[in-house]
Amino acid sequence: MAPNLSLLLGAFLLLLVAVQSKNHTKPPEKGFKFLQHLQGCHKGQTVKGLHELKRYLEKFGYLNYGTTNNHHHSKSTATISNLNHANDDMFDDILESAVRSYQSYYHLKVTGSLDSETVQQMILPRCGVADVVNNATNMKHPRLFNMVAQYSFFPGKPRWPASKTRLTYSFQSSAQVVGLQELRSVCSRAFKKWQDVSRFTFVEAPQGADGDIVIGFHRGNHGDGYPFDGPGRTFAHAFAPTRGWFHYDADENWSSNPNMNQVDLESLAVHEIGHVLGLGHSEDLNAIMYAYFSYGTIKRDLNANDIEGIRVLYSS
Known part of the structure; x- marks a missing residue:
């Protein structure tokens, strides 16, 4: 009985240490770290992971391949072409425009490329509500x-x-x-x-x-x-x-x-x-x-x- 009791006690102490360690972890990494490796990307490049940047910008209201350039026909050639790029890793004109809009909104230098300052802003945790909903612009009011x-x-x-x-x-x-x-x-x-x-x-x-x-x-x-x-x-x-x-x-x-x-x-x-x-x-x-x-x-x-x-x- 004594050896078994010792084993049980040892297991309990290991579990206790694990729980205490979990409760004293370092601060969580900043939110959207998966965007960090895209720093330096710009129009014309194809870089693995750019589709994740597109999802980020779509989630927060800056990008919508489904409606861009869709002024005349619901299934226009331009729209179909846009949709083809919605989930790929190509840094196209539409993505550049979305990056520019994001940079302008957060008072960053408007370059259209994923510079260091832009990436550092994007990876921070935030509210999940979009900044620009359904591709609408801010409703600003003159003062x-x-x-x-x-x-x-x-x-x-x-x-x-x-x-x-x-x-x-x-x-x-x-x-x-x-x-x-x-x-x-x-x-x-x-x-x-x-x-x-x-x-x-x-x-x-x-x-x-x-x-x-x-x-x-x-x-x-x-x-x-x-x-x-x-x-x-x-x-x-x-x-x-x-x-x-x-x-x-x-x-x-x-x-x-x-x-x-x-x-x-x-x-x-x-x-x-x-x-x-x-x-x-x-x-x-x-x-x-x-x-x-x-x-x-x-x-x-x-x-x-x-x-x-x-x-x-x-x-x-």
Whole structure:
């Protein structure tokens, strides 16, 4: 019995060490590292992996081979040619144009090639909502002194009806990540940020009832048509009014008091609520509606750009 007991004790200690090691790992690698080897690529080249860059740019709203140059016929020669390049590794004119659009949006040097600065921006983790949905451009609004607002709206400017100023929210997850009480507290604070600067009030729905906004943790393909992609890529996503869905990626390491390995629950909540209200992404690095976030970073407060955006959206 003694030798068997020793073996069991040894196995338990090894398991304990493994668990402790897992909990003290180095920070996760930055999100889209698979793009890094494409640095330096430019128009005219064929490089293995460029199809992944095309998927990235398509996912975030900059590229659509299915509609480009499709002005006359649904099955025009140009469209068929474009579709043939949608999944290959050729750096064509359409991809160059998409890279230029991305660089312009993030105030990078507009080269059309995959330079170091562009790659370093692309590999960062971010919100999963597209910057330019369905190939539409940002809806910018003129300001004083010829300045241009950096906030944006979803195409068509979807909004909650004028009569709908009281929005309820509820929680429904397919994966358990944090306790409900912690999540309720985080979201209550996040909603308060928007309530203070808009016409809305936010109230948690009665237990068991669906709210106008439904918040939850999910992983992979979770039924909304936008599957999550595992740790280090897209942290969360939400939908324009009046769908009211706001989802966290359950594969991320979430916390309401994050260390350098974790993502801040409240920062992403404030951001995704902005989408639920109708705001798109902002080009302002300091805005809560800027698309990119970092591990360990706390960014919970609205800035002037966010506030102006929500007030312009609901001003009419």
